[in-house]
Amino acid sequence: MLGGTNLPRVGGYNQAVVLDAIRTRGPISRVELAALSGLTNQTVSNVVRKLLDAGLVTETGQAPSSGGKRRTLLAPRPDGAYALGVHLDPDAAVIVLVNLAGEVLTSRRLRLSVPSEPADVVDRVARAALRLAERSAVDPGRLLGLGIAAPGPIDGSSGAVVSPPNLPGWDRVPLLKMFAEATDMPVALDNDATAAAIGERWIGGEARAGSFLFIYLGTGIGAGIVLNNTVLHGDSGNAGEFGHLAVEPGDRVCHCGGTGCLGPYCSPAAIIDDLLRLHGRAAADRIGLTGDPASLHGDWKVLRRAARTGDEDACDVVRSAARRIGQAARGAVSLLDVSRVVLGGEGLRGIEPIVREEIDTAVNSTSVARAIRPIAIEQSVIGDTVGAVGAASLVLHGNYTPGWRMLTDPSG
Amino acid sequence: MLGGTNLPRVGGYNQAVVLDAIRTRGPISRVELAALSGLTNQTVSNVVRKLLDAGLVTETGQAPSSGGKRRTLLAPRPDGAYALGVHLDPDAAVIVLVNLAGEVLTSRRLRLSVPSEPADVVDRVARAALRLAERSAVDPGRLLGLGIAAPGPIDGSSGAVVSPPNLPGWDRVPLLKMFAEATDMPVALDNDATAAAIGERWIGGEARAGSFLFIYLGTGIGAGIVLNNTVLHGDSGNAGEFGHLAVEPGDRVCHCGGTGCLGPYCSPAAIIDDLLRLHGRAAADRIGLTGDPASLHGDWKVLRRAARTGDEDACDVVRSAARRIGQAARGAVSLLDVSRVVLGGEGLRGIEPIVREEIDTAVNSTSVARAIRPIAIEQSVIGDTVGAVGAASLVLHGNYTPGWRMLTDPSG
DNA sequence: TCAGCTAAATCCAATTGATGGATGAAGTCA
DNA sequence: TGACTTCATCCATCAATTGGATTTAGCTGA
Numbered sequence: 001m002l003g004g005t006n007l008p009r010v011g012g013y014n015q016a017v018v019l020d021a022i023r024t025r026g027p028i029s030r031v032e033l034a035a036l037s038g039l040t041n042q043t044v045s046n047v048v049r050k051l052l053d054a055g056l057v058t059e060t061g062q063a064p065s066s067g068g069k070r071r072t073l074l075a076p077r078p079d080g081a082y083a084l085g086v087h088l089d090p091d092a093a094v095i096v097l098v099n100l101a102g103e104v105l106t107s108r109r110l111r112l113s114v115p116s117e118p119a120d121v122v123d124r125v126a127r128a129a130l131r132l133a134e135r136s137a138v139d140p141g142r143l144l145g146l147g148i149a150a151p152g153p154i155d156g157s158s159g160a161v162v163s164p165p166n167l168p169g170w171d172r173v174p175l176l177k178m179f180a181e182a183t184d185m186p187v188a189l190d191n192d193a194t195a196a197a198i199g200e201r202w203i204g205g206e207a208r209a210g211s212f213l214f215i216y217l218g219t220g221i222g223a224g225i226v227l228n229n230t231v232l233h234g235d236s237g238n239a240g241e242f243g244h245l246a247v248e249p250g251d252r253v254c255h256c257g258g259t260g261c262l263g264p265y266c267s268p269a270a271i272i273d274d275l276l277r278l279h280g281r282a283a284a285d286r287i288g289l290t291g292d293p294a295s296l297h298g299d300w301k302v303l304r305r306a307a308r309t310g311d312e313d314a315c316d317v318v319r320s321a322a323r324r325i326g327q328a329a330r331g332a333v334s335l336l337d338v339s340r341v342v343l344g345g346e347g348l349r350g351i352e353p354i355v356r357e358e359i360d361t362a363v364n365s366t367s368v369a370r371a372i373r374p375i376a377i378e379q380s381v382i383g384d385t386v387g388a389v390g391a392a393s394l395v396l397h398g399n400y401t402p403g404w405r406m407l408t409d410p411s412g
Numbered sequence: 413m414l415g416g417t418n419l420p421r422v423g424g425y426n427q428a429v430v431l432d433a434i435r436t437r438g439p440i441s442r443v444e445l446a447a448l449s450g451l452t453n454q455t456v457s458n459v460v461r462k463l464l465d466a467g468l469v470t471e472t473g474q475a476p477s478s479g480g481k482r483r484t485l486l487a488p489r490p491d492g493a494y495a496l497g498v499h500l501d502p503d504a505a506v507i508v509l510v511n512l513a514g515e516v517l518t519s520r521r522l523r524l525s526v527p528s529e530p531a532d533v534v535d536r537v538a539r540a541a542l543r544l545a546e547r548s549a550v551d552p553g554r555l556l557g558l559g560i561a562a563p564g565p566i567d568g569s570s571g572a573v574v575s576p577p578n579l580p581g582w583d584r585v586p587l588l589k590m591f592a593e594a595t596d597m598p599v600a601l602d603n604d605a606t607a608a609a610i611g612e613r614w615i616g617g618e619a620r621a622g623s624f625l626f627i628y629l630g631t632g633i634g635a636g637i638v639l640n641n642t643v644l645h646g647d648s649g650n651a652g653e654f655g656h657l658a659v660e661p662g663d664r665v666c667h668c669g670g671t672g673c674l675g676p677y678c679s680p681a682a683i684i685d686d687l688l689r690l691h692g693r694a695a696a697d698r699i700g701l702t703g704d705p706a707s708l709h710g711d712w713k714v715l716r717r718a719a720r721t722g723d724e725d726a727c728d729v730v731r732s733a734a735r736r737i738g739q740a741a742r743g744a745v746s747l748l749d750v751s752r753v754v755l756g757g758e759g760l761r762g763i764e765p766i767v768r769e770e771i772d773t774a775v776n777s778t779s780v781a782r783a784i785r786p787i788a789i790e791q792s793v794i795g796d797t798v799g800a801v802g803a804a805s806l807v808l809h810g811n812y813t814p815g816w817r818m819l820t821d822p823s824g
Numbered sequence: 825t826c827a828g829c830t831a832a833a834t835c836c837a838a839t840t841g842a843t844g845g846a847t848g849a850a851g852t853c854a
Numbered sequence: 855t856g857a858c859t860t861c862a863t864c865c866a867t868c869a870a871t872t873g874g875a876t877t878t879a880g881c882t883g884a
Contacts (some may be wrong), residue, residue, distance in 0.1 A: 009839095010422055011870060031832065043871055046831060068831025069879040212646055223747070227644060234749020235623055248661050248672065257777065262662065262740055273805055281690035327541070327672055331657035331740075335635070335644020367667065373648070423841060424871095455842055456860060463860065480860025481850040 014039060018047045021072050023100075024205040026233045029063055029071030056140075067185060077102055082138045084146040084185075084390025085131045087192065088175075090219055092299055096385060098392040099131050102203035106136050110349065118173040125274040126182035126264055135210075145186035147394035148175055149387045153220060158238020158338045159189050188394035190389050192216060193240050196344055197224025198231050198378070199390025202397050204381045212340035213332055214380075215242065215325070215359075217347035218387065223265050246327035266321040268300035268347065269293070274320070275303065278279065278311040285312060304350035315354060323353040326362030333363050333375055344380030345387070352379055360386065396402035430459045434469055434486050435512075436617040436670060442476055460486060464542025467554075468492040468512065481796050487514055494550045496541045496558040496597075497804025498589075499604065502631055503709055504729060505537050508797060509544050512805040514615035516797065518548050530585045538594035540734075557598035560805035561607035561799045563631060568649020571601050600806035603797050604628060605652050608756055608792070609636025612642050612709070616793045624752035625744055626792075627654065627771075629735065629759035630799065637705055637748065657740035660769050663776065666813030678733040680712035687715065688734070690723040699726060713771045716762035732765040737772030745775050745787055756792030757799070764791055 008331075014037075019215035021036050022028055029283045046048060058077045062070040077103035087094045089112075096107040110128055126146075133143055138201035153162040176404055180187045190198070193216035198206045202386060214224040225232040231251025232239040252270070264270055275360045276284055276291055284291055287306040289299045306314035316332030339362065343355060360377045378384050426449075433448050434440055440448075463469045470489045474482040489802040490513035499506045500523075508519040513516070521663035522540055524533060538558075547557055565574045571588025592599045605628035612620045615732045627635040635654035637644040655675030656668055664682070676682055688696055688703055696703055701711045718726035729780040741753060753775065755767060772789045790799050 014870085040872060041833070042835090042873080046870085063879055066831070066880065068829080069833075069881095071832065127846080201452075218594040225747075227639075232639060235751040239747070239749035241746040241749065244657070244746040246660070246739040247658055258742070319788055328743075330670070331743060334653040334656040335651070335744055335747070336644070337648055337651035337653065339647040366423070441861080452843060453862070454844080457843080477851055478860070479852060480858085481852095481862075483861065665825085666861090 010295060013046050014043065015050060016043060017320040019056060022051075023076045024209060027060055027073040029073055031071060033074075036092060036291060052221065060109045060178075078103060078385060079138075081396060082143045083356060083395035084133060084143070084217045085149070085390065085394070086125055086146065086179075087149045087195075087387030087389070087391055088121070088125070089151065089192075092386040093121070093128075094332075094385060095125065095129050095132055096388040096392055097136055097138070098389055098396070099138075100396065102378070102382075102389070102393070104223050105138070105387060106132055107385065107388065108132055115169050118170055118175075119178070119373055122175070122178045122182055126179055130333075131184060136167070142187070144189065145395040146179060146183055146197065147188045147190075147391035148179060148192060149192040149391035149394075150175060151192050151222075153241075154189065154191050154237050156233060159237040171216045181304075186395065188391075189397055190391075190394055191222065191224075191238065191240065192218055193222030193242070193345075195235070195390035195394055196378055196382075196386040197226050197240075197342075197390070198276070198384055198397050198401065199382055200224075200342055200344070200380060201226050201231070202393040203389065205267040207378075207381060208342070211336070211338040211341075212330070212342050213338050214342045215329065216386070217343070217345035218357075219268070219347065221263065223332065225338075227338070229335065242328060242332070246325045256400060262324055265324050268303075269296055271321050272296070272303055274298050274314060274317040278317065283313040300347070307354065308350035318351050318354050322351070322358035323362070325355065326358040326360075329359045330362045339373060340377075341374045341376065342378050342380055344382065346384050348379075349384065363366070413740075426455070427462060430456060431463055431468060431488070434463075435488045436621060439472055439485040439487045441485055443483060445486075448623050450512070463626070466492070468803070479816075484563060491550075492554065493808060494545075494555045494805035495546060495804040496555070497800045497802065497806070498537055498541060498558065498591075499561045499607075499799030499803055500533070500537070500704045501563065501604075501799070503665030504532070505540075506797060506800040507537065507541050507544055508800040508804055509548055509550070510801055510808070512808065513552075514611075514794075514801070514805070515741070516801060517550070518544055519797065520544055527581050530587075530775040531581055531590070534587070534590045535693060536596055538591055542595060547606070553589075554595070557600065557807040558595055559602075559607065559803035560591060561602060561604040561803035561806075563604050565653075566601065566603050566649050569648050570644060598807065600803075600810055602803075602806055603634065603636075603650065603652065604630055605654070605757075606636040606643060606645070607802035607806055608624060608794075608798040609638050609652075609802070610791060610807040610809050611794055611798055612636075612754055612756070613638050613643070614805040615640065615801065619782060619790075619793060620752075620754070622752075623748070623750040624754050625750050626756060627741065629678075629755070629757040629767075631680070631759065633675060635744065636752075639748065639750070640810045654744070656741060657724070657743055659736045659739045674736055677736050680715075681708055683729050684708070684711050684715055686729040687725060690729065695725040699723060705758070713758070719766065720762035730763050730766050731770060734763075734770035737767065737770075737775070741771045742774045750787075750789065751785060752788045754790050754792055756794065758796050759795065762792075 009337055012383055017037050018033055021033055030044050031041060034041045037038055057074050059072050060075045062072050064070065073146055078099045081100040083098055085098060086336050092112055093110040094107065095338045097105045099105060108128055110125060118271040129146060150161045155162050157231045158174060160174040162172055176189045178388060193214060196216050197214035200214055209229060211227045216222045216224060221243050223239055223240040225240050245262045247262045249260040252264040254263050272289060288302050303314055333341060343352065343358060356377050363375050363377065382389050417429055429449050430445055433445055434527045441755045443453060444458050446453045455748060468489055469486050471484050472487045474484050490511040493512040495510055497508045497510060504524055506519065509517045511517060520662040541558060568576050570586060572584050572586040573582055574584055588599055588601045605626060608628050610741040612626055620807055621641065623639045628634045628636060633655050635652040637652050658672040661672040665671055666675050683702060700714050702743045715726055719730045722761035743755060753771060755764060760767060768789050775787050794801050
């Protein structure tokens with residue numbers, strides 16, 4: 001049920017609106033903020049004073065006069081707030097410390113052994129994160145919390161990961177609670193693709209305002225959906241399951257049991273398999289693939305590099321996977337009517353041009369929306385660390401975004 | 413850019429929240445409203461008084477005591493507000509007059525000749541609508557406006573229909589403006605599927621609270637998306653394009669140019685064609701199909717009736733179309749993470765069981781969400797007139813729903 | 825150089841709507 | 855009949871926005 005509102009909440013909301021506008025529209029004056037938000041000059045003045053007092057924005061110089069008193073420009077203060085972000089992946093955890101401007105201050109990569117024990121992983125990661133914050137000497141009072149981006153399905157209500165296909169043995173692990181206890185900080189948890197989308201929205205400024213579909217290529221494929229500046233979480237907290245969109249069916253059975261799913265055609269393992277099947281052992285040897293499932297991560301890296309340097313066979317298998325991704329993207333775009341698709345994730349490194357091109361072709365040559373305006377296909381503005389930065393953004397976003405309540409441990 | 417808020421708006425918002433709660437939760441007491449909305453008893457009391465004064469709700473009896481004073485129950489007052497709704501279709505326009513409770517007071521069906529002249533159609537429909545309102549003797553001051561549900565793409569910013577595939581010659585017709593001038597009332601315009609979804613949300617009460625996907629079978633196929641009690645319009649006002657989701661590809665080229673689209677496999681014309689192709693002229697004769705494209709509407713009706721009465725060939729072609737719809741629905745459901753799919757539209761009459769069954773199979777046997785909870789597949793609570801009632805709901809919804817601005821003619 | 829003008833930002837009184845605590849109203853139960 | 859509950863409202867207070875007046879700061883032209 002939709003909740004009612006009261007005055008303090010209105011105040012907080014308007015503060016969030018103004019801060020968001022200052023963050024995304026760069027240095028901006030009070031009058032412009034008033035015009036943008038529809039609030040009175042007076043109100044903007046009041047709100048800005050509070051933000052100044054809170055240390056979240058600063059006055060940075062003045063704009064040239066337009067006939068009268070010059071406007072004083074306001075900009076976000078990077079050291080106004082900080083957040084820690086963790087991206088959990090089967091073989092490594094990436095931890096970052098991010099400031100209000102979205103800049104990564106320090107980062108650390110923790111190799112994880114597969115399979116790994118949840119309690120052990122949480123313990124190691126939490127300690128590493130706390131150490132990172134300590135050494136960076138940020139004001140502890142301005143460290144807002146820890147965000148976690150986890151692969152696979154999440155139970156939104158309990159804050160647990162639900163048997164992610166890539167983390168064997170992690171069934172119903174209450175990550176939210178575990179990290180809250182280990183760090184004694186507010187903790188936010190989300191699906192990696194959704195976290196990445198929030199990160200783009202938070203860091204991307206005007207280029208990521210409004211609505212977009214974020215396609216995330218990590219160990220699997222997923223999507224984050226931002227509609228009208230708000231992330232879609234879905235009834236069970238799992239919106240954006242991209243791997244189960246229907247595409248041209250083949251013989252492969254998805255782990256969900258279906259045969260028409262996108263998922264089994266564009267995972268690293270599947271693409272490597274394609275190469276071996278279609279182009280033979282010789283091609284694999286030339287490229288340098290071991291073909292050993294245990295060294296999947298390395299093989300995938302090698303294959304991507306081969307594709308980037310133009311190896312025909314590598315390009316071929318990547319392209320046919322990308323074509324299917326394009327089909328799915330076309331459907332998603334026309335269903336959601338977004339005019340922007342953003343690509344990201346470390347699994348994309350090296351093959352962006354191919355994937356971008358295929359999605360562009362699929363989306364812009366046939367979609368109905370094309371008649372109205374072309375759909376932009378762009379790369380993440382954050383880059384390789386979207387997952388971790390996105391996780392940190394969960395916290396910042398949760399604290400400073402209008403109309404958004406953080407998915408956090410009630411006890412914390 | 414996200415707008416700021418002010419006190420009058422808060423007041424309006426809370427009034428809308430409370431009215432919405434009274435509408436959806438049937439007869440309900442003030443205390444329950446307070447608990448539901450998170451507002452104070454005091455505030456609810458104030459808000460309710462305003463709603464009573466405005467004539468939008470009434471006190472209807474009292475609940476049995478639970479140990480103290482009995483709660484007085486509040487219910488929406490059907491005669492509190494009215495709206496006209498028009499569903500434009502290639503061969504007919506359905507006009508309804510709806511009250512605040514969502515009851516259809518009067519309705520009228522206007523046969524349209526194909527092809528038809530936009531100006532002429534608007535003129536006839538507008539006059540019929542006005543006459544309907546006049547004869548029903550509703551208080552003109554409580555008639556809030558006219559809603560239009562039009563097939564095919566809409567240009568949200570200009571309020572025009574953009575070359576709907578089923579209305580030849582209707583390219584960029586500014587329906588919003590034309591109807592506003594013809595009726596001198598506030599006018600709202602939306603895609604038929606989206607309008608139908610809003611209608612379900614408005615009429616359906618608790619059964620349609622939260623999020624759902626509405627699959628609309630009219631002359632074509634479309635979907636309306638409701639997420640967290642809010643309709644998704646999309647960047648260009650065309651969210652829910654369901655016909656361009658990818659499914660098992662065949663040889664048919666969609667009017668968008670693609671080959672993997674759902675659309676060309678589940679239109680009435682396509683299904684009739686299937687029957688002729690797969691089961692021959694003999695089957696068509698047995699069922700009673702003319703096969704003449706000019707009598708498409710009639711043929712489609714006949715075919716549906718045959719399917720309902722169990723004709724094997726008819727069931728076969730309907731089922732294979734339904735199977736594809738199921739594939740698309742599965743993708744949409746996992747992407748949006750909704751836990752309810754609603755079916756409606758007059759093109760569904762007679763074949764609901766088959767379509768329902770196929771979607772159920774596709775969605776609930778393979779979706780990931782299934783692991784968490786089954787997805788409900790239900791029929792429209794409104795029935796055949798969803799289109800028109802939905803159109804009327806556009807107006808009611810626009811006036812009385814929290815956080816929603818009506819897509820209306822700025823001049824009106 | 826100074827008065828006149830313009831635009832930005834702030835001060836002040838008024839208004840609106842929610843809140844918490846106290847009070848009245850209506851019933852139940854022993 | 856009296857004690858207790860629950861519902862609903864009254865009253866003073868508080869928080870936030872608004873509109874108009876005022877101050878601050880820079881531009882312009884005689």
